Amino acid sequence: MAYVPAPGYQPTYNPTLPYNKPIPGGLSVGMSIYIQGVASEHMQRFSVNFKVGQNSAADIAFHFNPRFDGLDKVVFNSQQGGEWGKEEKKRSMPFSKGSPFELVFMVLAEHYKVVVNGNPFYEFGHRIPLQMVTHLQVEGDLELQSINFIGGRPAPNQTPMVIPAYPGPGGSCQLPPSNLPTMEGPPTFNPPVPFVGRLQGGLTARKTVIIKGYVPPTGKSFDINFKVGSTGDLALHINPRMNENAVVRNSYLNGSWGSEERKLSYNPFGCGLFFELSIRCGMDRFKVYANGQHLFDFSHRLSAFQRVDMLEIQGDVTLSYVQI
Incomplete structure (x- = not known):
């Protein structure tokens, strides 16, 4: 039987860029989004956007944007009605060209907490109610290895995801739901x-x-x-x-x-x-x-x-x- 993730644990492996897909169940406090990838050898910039909808004109609740431009920095912002908000920035670059990274966004009640390679990096206060965020977008000079949504609620039209029991000696995987791990x-x-x-x-x-x-x-x-x-x-x-x-x-x-x-x-x-x-x-x-x-x-x-x-x-x- 193919691998099926557990509830709230839904990895996507080797997603193609640009990535722009729904967040299972929408964004909620307690959810963490794990992004694993490799920064391009020729990386200039990439972005991670928490969006209110999928189309290109959708509002962006949180725009995370590392830039290698001679003054290496990471820019944080939001966009509403086609207009960018007040830009926040940190003149520190936690990513290295050609190197793998793990980027975690922890959704807390007051802000997004960004952790890079296990180290807390930045906190960005909510400007748009997080409950309005429906999609995650990733694009730019990087190679994606996996995207994981951990925690949160299953989508209303989805049955809860479970890990099936592995086959027993007889090869059967069929167990009643109460026996699922x-x-x-x-x-x-x-x-x-x-x-x-x-x-x-x-x-x-x-x-x-x-x-x-x-x-x-x-x-x-x-x-x-x-x-x-x-x-x-x-x-x-x-x-x-x-x-x-x-x-x-x-x-x-x-x-x-x-x-x-x-x-x-x-x-x-x-x-x-x-x-x-x-x-x-x-x-x-x-x-x-x-x-x-x-x-x-x-x-x-x-x-x-x-x-x-x-x-x-x-x-x-x-x-x-x-x-x-």
Whole structure:
């Protein structure tokens, strides 16, 4: 079965430019918009616009516009009735030509909060009610890798999106709606590393964990551990090793490491790259997706996987979003 995102978690991969599409359910407080891409080697400017409608004459509630023009700066503005408002600017350029970036817009009650590569960059006060914003537009000198809308409301004419359970031993994906997996806890934005999170009530079947992060250019390796806090057992140890171009999976039970698993059809963890992991627990295995594609399965070696109550992430990685 094809990958389908969870409610409020709707990634679009490798969108074409110019991008100009509806925001699922419209803009609302608590929503975050993640844009991952690469700035062009010859970048002069690009823009992200939160628009009141799709057509070219639609009002723009928030215009975000980095400019490489000799006096590198980022311009912020709004447009109503074809007229630009008072321009705000910051003479600081958080983007580098030819380099990947992660740009996050957090929609708060009083303003948009802009975060670039995990660092707070600017706050732009609402000039047009955010409830009027319907479309997101991205254009200019960049290459888009993904756009994610996290949080907010599903569109009225859309059924809530869910992550399907993976096929069981018999190959069937058909489960009643009550058995569909969920993400329970609130997300954590830009948590420090090492990260330790508690799985309230332990690890349950159909539980999904989402991790978004960035591998620094000098990164060598990092670990993601599903751990039993009382014993130190690791039901699943995921260990991307950039210096070996490998993603090692293993378990650590009763004081001993098990056999390593390394086989992959592709490796999403490269130095200087962003990644997005969806780790789903089933009755007989973990199923792991990276950037929307199936990466690997890992059969349970700890039969009582419900005892797992901690998620640990450590090593050479920068985290932007974790939901457990």
